[in-house]
Amino acid sequence: MKLIINGEAKEFSQTKLNVEELLVLENVEQPDMVSVQLNDEFLKKPDYAAVFLKDDDAVNFLYFMGGGE
Amino acid sequence: MLRIPQSVYDSIVEHALADSPIEACGYLSGREGDAKTSYRLKNTDASGEHFSFDPEEQFAAFKDAMSLGLKLIACYHSHPQTPARPSAEDIKLAYDPAISYVIISLAEDVPVVKSFKIKNGDVSPEEIEVL
Numbered sequence: 001m002k003l004i005i006n007g008e009a010k011e012f013s014q015t016k017l018n019v020e021e022l023l024v025l026e027n028v029e030q031p032d033m034v035s036v037q038l039n040d041e042f043l044k045k046p047d048y049a050a051v052f053l054k055d056d057d058a059v060n061f062l063y064f065m066g067g068g069e
Numbered sequence: 070m071l072r073i074p075q076s077v078y079d080s081i082v083e084h085a086l087a088d089s090p091i092e093a094c095g096y097l098s099g100r101e102g103d104a105k106t107s108y109r110l111k112n113t114d115a116s117g118e119h120f121s122f123d124p125e126e127q128f129a130a131f132k133d134a135m136s137l138g139l140k141l142i143a144c145y146h147s148h149p150q151t152p153a154r155p156s157a158e159d160i161k162l163a164y165d166p167a168i169s170y171v172i173i174s175l176a177e178d179v180p181v182v183k184s185f186k187i188k189n190g191d192v193s194p195e196e197i198e199v200l
Contacts, residue, residue, distance in 0.1 A: 006131075006135075007135045029164075030164060033164040034164075035124040035127065035128070037128055042124070060128065060131065060132075062124070062127045062128065062131055062141075063164045063165035063168075064121075064122070064162065064164055065094070065120075065121070065122040065127065065144050065162075065165075066114070066119070066120055066121035066122065066162045067119070067120060067146060067155070067156065067158050067159035067162050067163070068092075068116075068118050068119035068120065068156055068158040068159065069092065069117075069118055069148040069149070069150060069151040069156050069158075069159075
């Protein structure tokens, strides 16, 4: 499957892949701590495992950023 | 090593001063340790002790950087009252192992800017070169 991940084209051997599985493949250790856009639309975190990807989908993910002094 | 142009360095310090006593926060974009631009983001916590990014603004910055051929290479935030070192909360919430974490302290008369890499709770200071 060909996907565009954070702007970079990548090829995956899987023919079926959901967003949660993709995040694991992308070495995201805590999927709950990233926001995901699929083709420019935000996904809700509970949906990560239910949304399956297709060829040429564009997936962008960014980590939660926060802290305190 | 994080290299920051003087104009970008001045901009993030100015942001920290302007938003004080609220913590200021944002991104630096660039390529492999060379910062090129900064993005001022809203601190959705509107707090002097905490900050959080707005995901909508995060993606807007990400896409703008990408359109310029750049990546988000650092997250910055200010410590209005405390030194430029990651707090326990900063370390706990540092989920991105690839990015640099820049802290601007306003605790002294002159702002102090330091950078760190944080991976799995381990903090490594990172030298800053202002160009």
